[in-house]
Amino acid sequence: xxxxxxxxxxxxxxxxxxxxxxxxxxxxxxxxxxxxxxxxxxxxxxxxxxxxxxxxxxxxxxxxxxxxxxxxxxxxxxxxxxxxxxxxxxxxxxxxxxxxxxxxxxxxxxxxxxxxxxxxxxxxxxxxxxxxxxxxxxxxxxxxxxxxxxxxxxxxxxxxxxxxxxxxxxxxxxxxxxxxxxxxxxxxxxxxxxxxxxxxxxxxxxxxxxxxxxxxxxxxxxxxxxxxxxxxxxxxxxxxxxxxxxxxxxxxxxxxxxxxxxxxxxxxxxxxxxxxxxxxxxxxxxxxxxxxxxxxxxxxxxxxxxxxxxxxxxxxxxxxxx
Numbered sequence: 001x002x003x004x005x006x007x008x009x010x011x012x013x014x015x016x017x018x019x020x021x022x023x024x025x026x027x028x029x030x031x032x033x034x035x036x037x038x039x040x041x042x043x044x045x046x047x048x049x050x051x052x053x054x055x056x057x058x059x060x061x062x063x064x065x066x067x068x069x070x071x072x073x074x075x076x077x078x079x080x081x082x083x084x085x086x087x088x089x090x091x092x093x094x095x096x097x098x099x100x101x102x103x104x105x106x107x108x109x110x111x112x113x114x115x116x117x118x119x120x121x122x123x124x125x126x127x128x129x130x131x132x133x134x135x136x137x138x139x140x141x142x143x144x145x146x147x148x149x150x151x152x153x154x155x156x157x158x159x160x161x162x163x164x165x166x167x168x169x170x171x172x173x174x175x176x177x178x179x180x181x182x183x184x185x186x187x188x189x190x191x192x193x194x195x196x197x198x199x200x201x202x203x204x205x206x207x208x209x210x211x212x213x214x215x216x217x218x219x220x221x222x223x224x225x226x227x228x229x230x231x232x233x234x235x236x237x238x239x240x241x242x243x244x245x246x247x248x249x250x251x252x253x254x255x256x257x258x259x260x261x262x263x264x265x266x267x268x269x270x271x272x273x274x275x276x277x278x279x280x281x282x283x284x285x286x287x288x289x290x291x292x293x294x295x296x297x298x299x300x301x302x303x304x305x306x307x308x309x310x311x312x313x314x315x316x317x318x319x320x321x322x
Contacts, residue, residue, distance in 0.1 A: 008071075014070065015273070016075035016317050017166070017260075018063070019212060019213070023313065024116070025080075027084055027088050028052055031115065034114075036115055051279065054122075056092055056095040060097035062311075064101065071319060076229060079120055079212060080118060080119045080120070087123070105152065106120045107120075107153075108134045110134065112147035120132075127158065129155060132153065133150045134152065137150075137187055138187075139184050152192060154168075166211065167196075170213045171189075172215060182221070186222050191227060193226060207261070207265060208261060210320075222271065223258070230262075231289070233266060235275070246280055246313050247312060247313045255316055259316055278319070279314075279317060284315045286309075286311075288312055
């Protein structure tokens, strides 16, 4: 792999906020509290130390380069999905391509049935954490039993000295069908709306960034209502096309990974962060380069078959300028 961005001039007035679903970043230990039996050295997937280290190195390389063509540096903030625990995040930020990026992280264990959570990486030289908390989304299955999903993470802090709030999401999947599971994502959308309302009650015109794998496209009701009811801007609406997205399923592209934000980022005010651009980070090194699925994300596994790639999602990012 060649880093073609090394000569890019660092732009100190720009910062990247990114989001990346890491596709099952599990450690090698058997945790009785998580559903990690597929990701053990003796499991059918044969999740070995060598494979784990390879994935960490690849994910680190990808994260280090998000937005670098535009800004000349690694992202200030990176929301993560599908991390098992603190130890995998610590291993990730200690890996070859991230160990000098000054990253720390915020992570809470959730009751998710797959044992995967969201987290936020932040560069301590440009972001100061003031507070963080999680919000559970209460769901029930048809038989009335609780359906535990990922908590929503809120991190409030100072990015280049300016107050912002970042809400990190990984909403319920479509595994049982898009329509059959739609109510679960609507429940998560409503919860994010409540969080935004709370922030606006406690602060005048707060700057809020909502990032995540929503398992819904920009055109879906759960996203549309969030944008409309809470005065958000979604730059991802114009990025999805029939041959481009952040994840591919049954030969169709979806843009489930998105970054939305309050419209006060669109105001041009001196010495404050304003929105510059947004994109899907779908560089060639993240893609399959041959075969019938050429151009789609180069995954770690397809079913139980090890492929040795990065993730089944491309990262997404937005750039803000001060």
